[in-house]
Amino acid sequence: MKILFVDDMTTVQMLYGQLLYDQGHQVILASSLTEALTLAREHRPPLAIVDFHMPEGNGAELTRALLAQPETANTLVLMHSQARDVVKQSLEAGAIDLIYKDDPHEVFLMRVAAVTHFIQTQAEQQRREAAARKREMEALERARAVEERARVELEERVAERTAELTQSNRQLTEEIEKRAHAETNLRLAHMVFQNTAEAIILTDPTGAIIDVNPAFSAISGYTREEAIGANPRDFKSGRHDDNFYAKMWNSVLSKGHWQGEVWDRRKNGEIYPKRLTINVVRDASNRIEHFVGIFSDISEDKATEMKLEQLAYYDPLTQLPNRMLFRDRLEHEFYSARRHKSRFAVCFIDLDRFKQVNDTLGHSAGDELLQHVAQRLEGCVRATDTVARLGGDEFTMILTEVGVSSDSVAHVAEKVLIELQKPMHIKGQEIFVGASIGISLFPENGEDFDTLTKNADVAMYQAKARGRGNFVFFSEDMNTRARERLMLESKLKKAIENEELSVFYQPKMEMYGGRLVGMEALARWVTRDGEEIPPTRFIPIAEETGLVGPLGDFVMRRAARDCKRWLDMGHPLRVAVNLSAREFLDPLLPERVDAILAEAQLPGEHFEIEITESMMMQDVEQAVHVLQELRARNITIAMDDFGTGYSSLSYLKQFPIHTLKIDRAFVKEAPDDPNDVAIVAAVLSVARAMDLKVVAEGVEESRQLALLRDHGCDELQGYLYAKPLNTDDFTQFLLHANAHGARQLQNLPASRFSA
Numbered sequence: 001m002k003i004l005f006v007d008d009m010t011t012v013q014m015l016y017g018q019l020l021y022d023q024g025h026q027v028i029l030a031s032s033l034t035e036a037l038t039l040a041r042e043h044r045p046p047l048a049i050v051d052f053h054m055p056e057g058n059g060a061e062l063t064r065a066l067l068a069q070p071e072t073a074n075t076l077v078l079m080h081s082q083a084r085d086v087v088k089q090s091l092e093a094g095a096i097d098l099i100y101k102d103d104p105h106e107v108f109l110m111r112v113a114a115v116t117h118f119i120q121t122q123a124e125q126q127r128r129e130a131a132a133r134k135r136e137m138e139a140l141e142r143a144r145a146v147e148e149r150a151r152v153e154l155e156e157r158v159a160e161r162t163a164e165l166t167q168s169n170r171q172l173t174e175e176i177e178k179r180a181h182a183e184t185n186l187r188l189a190h191m192v193f194q195n196t197a198e199a200i201i202l203t204d205p206t207g208a209i210i211d212v213n214p215a216f217s218a219i220s221g222y223t224r225e226e227a228i229g230a231n232p233r234d235f236k237s238g239r240h241d242d243n244f245y246a247k248m249w250n251s252v253l254s255k256g257h258w259q260g261e262v263w264d265r266r267k268n269g270e271i272y273p274k275r276l277t278i279n280v281v282r283d284a285s286n287r288i289e290h291f292v293g294i295f296s297d298i299s300e301d302k303a304t305e306m307k308l309e310q311l312a313y314y315d316p317l318t319q320l321p322n323r324m325l326f327r328d329r330l331e332h333e334f335y336s337a338r339r340h341k342s343r344f345a346v347c348f349i350d351l352d353r354f355k356q357v358n359d360t361l362g363h364s365a366g367d368e369l370l371q372h373v374a375q376r377l378e379g380c381v382r383a384t385d386t387v388a389r390l391g392g393d394e395f396t397m398i399l400t401e402v403g404v405s406s407d408s409v410a411h412v413a414e415k416v417l418i419e420l421q422k423p424m425h426i427k428g429q430e431i432f433v434g435a436s437i438g439i440s441l442f443p444e445n446g447e448d449f450d451t452l453t454k455n456a457d458v459a460m461y462q463a464k465a466r467g468r469g470n471f472v473f474f475s476e477d478m479n480t481r482a483r484e485r486l487m488l489e490s491k492l493k494k495a496i497e498n499e500e501l502s503v504f505y506q507p508k509m510e511m512y513g514g515r516l517v518g519m520e521a522l523a524r525w526v527t528r529d530g531e532e533i534p535p536t537r538f539i540p541i542a543e544e545t546g547l548v549g550p551l552g553d554f555v556m557r558r559a560a561r562d563c564k565r566w567l568d569m570g571h572p573l574r575v576a577v578n579l580s581a582r583e584f585l586d587p588l589l590p591e592r593v594d595a596i597l598a599e600a601q602l603p604g605e606h607f608e609i610e611i612t613e614s615m616m617m618q619d620v621e622q623a624v625h626v627l628q629e630l631r632a633r634n635i636t637i638a639m640d641d642f643g644t645g646y647s648s649l650s651y652l653k654q655f656p657i658h659t660l661k662i663d664r665a666f667v668k669e670a671p672d673d674p675n676d677v678a679i680v681a682a683v684l685s686v687a688r689a690m691d692l693k694v695v696a697e698g699v700e701e702s703r704q705l706a707l708l709r710d711h712g713c714d715e716l717q718g719y720l721y722a723k724p725l726n727t728d729d730f731t732q733f734l735l736h737a738n739a740h741g742a743r744q745l746q747n748l749p750a751s752r753f754s755a
């Protein structure tokens, strides 16, 4: 046992240390109180034998100190003393016994043995108690563990059971919900079956009807009772052949469904279109259980569809195919003609006087006219041909199966022209329309829509240019010209903007006296690259493209300005300008002329306007109105190219004009051609009778002059006097004009009539 032996005497230490050591103890020696406390803390001896009298402090103090420090609180202290009177102090301090130093060593050892025995017994006891406690604890622990396991097991079982219950509860709820849902579905299905607008037929596998809904009865007219037991084929309309039904059932049986349009018969005998879906219902072993037919009455849809198609593809006014259907048919014709290696023709038809009718008689008259035209055109073609209206007065025809010679096309075109030349009675008036036709042929004039129609259009313009009432077949040559025209058109636009144009003047001489009385202003165009383009080429382009407005203004302004200049130089002349039909029929013409004359400060009597008789005939009423307006401004009016048109003398009387111009075509051949001589003479006598002045143009020779003089012509114009001159040359001409005129007359042979 570890024993702390404390004594300040080394000999005592040695002696007792040895004694104890010999008894098998482990002895720790300390000489003082402090050392004893330190060593005791370090070794924790169960027994300390302490000397009572030590210099630093006595054994009682050490005992207290030992018992007070936690590390040595259980150390038993045996006091070792010389003195006998310290028993009380020692025991009070906590020592368990006292051994006197003078006791024999055996006693000392016995007393120590008794204490160590006690200590050991106590320790043993404690160990046993601790072991018992430990066993108890372990048993308790085991019991606790068992209890815990049981608890956990119980809890697990409870949780499992709860989960099972929750699961079955959920399944129960789902089942309830499913059933409720199924019931709702059933109720809904029944409601849908009863209330849907679509008819429903349910049959057994043999096709016998086992149920129908109210919509079926409403559409077909059969009650539920009448329908049950019947077969859907009992309601057939007879519009479809057996093949149709065979295909339908084939699809039902092979694919399980069919959808399409079917015509059936109602109970009242009326047949009607329906959109039908048939579905097969099979059982779990894939055997047919039912057929379900669902259909709706589409008679109204069909009517709307037809109406829409009519609107989309037909012109509402004439009921003819419109541009879209025309295109469709033409595309189809390309396909068909290629397949059959056949030819076909496209004709573009332009009405001559549609605009006039529209403007003068109003739009409803115009509409009526278009309807008449449509009817007449349809009367000229076969059922396989197409007549279409593309818009406005643009009509087209597709003539199919044209033979190699194209004679049939020419024949139809001629027939159309004749038909359209016949009068039409519209709003109580007799109207003559007339037309021009351009024709292009597949395949030689184009193998696609754009080319073929463009070429028919080009040919139509050519027909118009050749004079109304013509039909023209397209040729490549035309195409080249059309392209040239297009180029010219854009050049002309720039030329007007850049003032590349100029005005030349051709003198007009008085017959008697040979005086210069006026001049005709003629437009001239020399392009930047020096090419001279004659007015006969560019004026028609200007007319068609609307450029004639600015062009006419330019010529009138120049003519008025130059005439005023010469007036100011002391030459009171009359300048004549040509007007195109478009300008002449412009209701604002009088105001435009007013503005130009005012700007130039030229009085109206020095201004003359030349218009052709065909222009006046285009819109007689408007022409008369404009002429009166111009006359009121003292402006002279001349009818150009007289004799070339077809105006009747009765019309001529209505026009408030001053002058007739004999066209140079007649003057040219006179006096050799007796017919022309007769015409010239007739014009002059008509003019005289109507108190009109006559100007002859194109006078090149003295013989012509003599003839005109003989028949009483008033004024002359032609190369015999002068070609059209530019402003400077004309100013020069002015100076000698009168002498020149007189000379021409002097050279003439004596008049046939003067003798």
Ligand SMILES: Nc1nc2c(ncn2[C@@H]2O[C@@H]3COP(=O)(O)O[C@H]4[C@@H](O)[C@H](n5cnc6c(=O)[nH]c(N)nc65)O[C@@H]4COP(=O)(O)O[C@H]3[C@H]2O)c(=O)[nH]1
Pocket: 506, 521, 522, 523, 534, 535, 536, 539, 552, 555, 577, 578, 579, 580, 610, 640, 641, 664, 697, 698, 699, 700, 717, 718, 719, 720, 724
């Ligand atoms: N062979 C021959 N020809 C003669 C003779 N005397 C005059 N001419 C030509 O005959 C045409 C007379 O003009 P038009 O009949 O009014 O015919 C004019 C007129 O209709 C039109 N034109 C010319 N300038 C204008 C214009 O400013 N406005 C409009 N709207 N048309 C115009 O162009 C047509 C042709 O004009 P131009 O080429 O200048 O041709 C002019 C003139 O140069 C002659 O002795 N022999």
